[in-house]
Amino acid sequence: MTDAGHLAMGCGALLVERGGKRLLLDAGHGRISGEDPEHFQHGFDHVQTLPDHLERLGVDPATLETAAFTHLHDDHTGWARPDAVDDPRGLFPHARWVVGQGELQGLDPASGPRLAGQSERTTAVADGTEIAEGVRAWALPGHTTGHTAYILETGDGRRIVAFGDAMHSPVQVQHPDWEVVLDHDSAQAEHSRRRLVEFLSQDDVFGFGVHFADQQLGTVDDTGRWRPWDDETDNR
Numbered sequence: 001m002t003d004a005g006h007l008a009m010g011c012g013a014l015l016v017e018r019g020g021k022r023l024l025l026d027a028g029h030g031r032i033s034g035e036d037p038e039h040f041q042h043g044f045d046h047v048q049t050l051p052d053h054l055e056r057l058g059v060d061p062a063t064l065e066t067a068a069f070t071h072l073h074d075d076h077t078g079w080a081r082p083d084a085v086d087d088p089r090g091l092f093p094h095a096r097w098v099v100g101q102g103e104l105q106g107l108d109p110a111s112g113p114r115l116a117g118q119s120e121r122t123t124a125v126a127d128g129t130e131i132a133e134g135v136r137a138w139a140l141p142g143h144t145t146g147h148t149a150y151i152l153e154t155g156d157g158r159r160i161v162a163f164g165d166a167m168h169s170p171v172q173v174q175h176p177d178w179e180v181v182l183d184h185d186s187a188q189a190e191h192s193r194r195r196l197v198e199f200l201s202q203d204d205v206f207g208f209g210v211h212f213a214d215q216q217l218g219t220v221d222d223t224g225r226w227r228p229w230d231d232e233t234d235n236r
Helices: 038-043 050-056 074-080 186-200
Strands: 014-018 021-025 066-068 096-100 122-125 130-132 135-139 148-153 159-162 205-208 217-220 226-228
Touching (some): 021 130, 050 074, 096 135, 159 186, 186 205, 186 217
Parallel strands (some): 021 066, 066 096, 096 122
Antiparallel strands (some): 014 021, 130 135, 135 148, 148 159, 205 217
């Protein structure tokens, strides 16, 4: 918790590199406008730094081939939105967009497109679809109608699941019945959380919780708690 009593959260993206190709899972929050609540602007300055991080990694956003979204809330589509940068194609002008089946149908048409070139560049994929080599979609609905996680095969027998907003905090690992006010269907979201915790409890399965502050990468230990990644224990 912060000094102000708020839950600390991250808000970014996961870059995956496979066979010379790059895939981005979610696209951060993007620019924060003056219309956002004051506490949000002060508490989330760091969410604007994704382009800087990519530059430090030597990644040119124009070369990104695919961005896959767990869902289409603004804090996950940020740098792919039409207003993300001066270029209406967004920060990633040549990328194709991937979303889970049902996600587009759950949007309010009056809110306008969530992604740059949404109608031309977006592909909706079914549960189990391989969207890139070693990366497949896993439908975990509830937070939104088409909320989708992505399971990555590491090539050494381990798996990593980027689960978006299926969980917002490590405490939900122990309390999957604790709902989030933004969940579209609370019963379905709880069911998805329980499936996710069961999956993360398996050997050699790790999770990437984009909102898990400084504990984004981890697993579920034998006591049923979230165990953050440990370089000494988990690097091999």
